[in-house]
């Protein structure tokens with residue numbers, strides 16, 4: 029049997045904020061081609077860990093290796109260039125711009141011409157065919173010309189996914205992809221992530237355990253900045269330490 033390829037590896041990764049330990053000493057091994065979920069009660073350190081992985085925060089200690097590159101403390105642009113993309117947040121969409129224009133902009137960002145985009149609408153047109161393909165991939169073909177501000181919430185989140193996969197990242201980081209959604213949108217998003225995971229590795233922070241159960245190959249449970257448990261979903265969810273951490277959080 030060949031050993032699974034670890035595409036993302038952290039060793040002793042930690043982050044302190046003025047002495048407060050938000051991420052303790054995390055060793056994470058994400059296997060290429062899998063969906064790896066990060067779960068844990070509020071304040072467990074999930075968002076901080078994401079910010080460390082994408083270079084938005086610098087670690088206090090430890091190491092991050094992605095696809096053979098040491099990216100510890102690397103700037104976000106370098107990490108993005110190496111193939112890590114994070115799902116955009118709804119708040120970063122420009123309400124007047126259409127879904128297609130957002131997709132064109134995301135594609136254009138990969139060409140290094142970012143500062144000139146506004147100079148020529150004609151220049152953007154070369155990205156139109158791929159932009160429409162991307163929107164089709166996330167079920168937004170019929171809404172391509174709508175201003176993004178007028179899209180229903182669930183569709184805005186689909187647009188974020190389209191933007192995150194625009195540059196065909198090797199590793200996709202999804203921050204609570206179903207947060208705030210109704211059942212129908214949750215189901216559609218699960219099906220969508222299941223489609224776009226093909227040929228990629230996904231790390232997602234997700235609170236909805238049925239979403240985690242449907243998508244994740246591996247689950248890492250964080251608590252107060254440390255890894256509490258890790259393994260396949262069925263194993264992890266019946267782990268007494270995990271049950272206690274969640275019950276404890278509920279009671280609190």
Ligand SMILES: Nc1ncnc2c1ncn2[C@@H]1O[C@H](COP(=O)(O)OP(=O)(O)OP(=O)(O)O)[C@@H](O)[C@H]1O
Nearest residue numbers: 045048049050068069070071072073074075076077
């Ligand atoms: N910039 C900061 N300065 C000080 N403390 C911070 C900062 N960012 C996060 N923290 C603290 O670090 C801890 C971990 O926060 P983090 O947002 O990573 O948790 P989380 O697991 O993502 O929680 P949630 O599920 O609520 O989003 C929290 O106690 C938080 O208050």
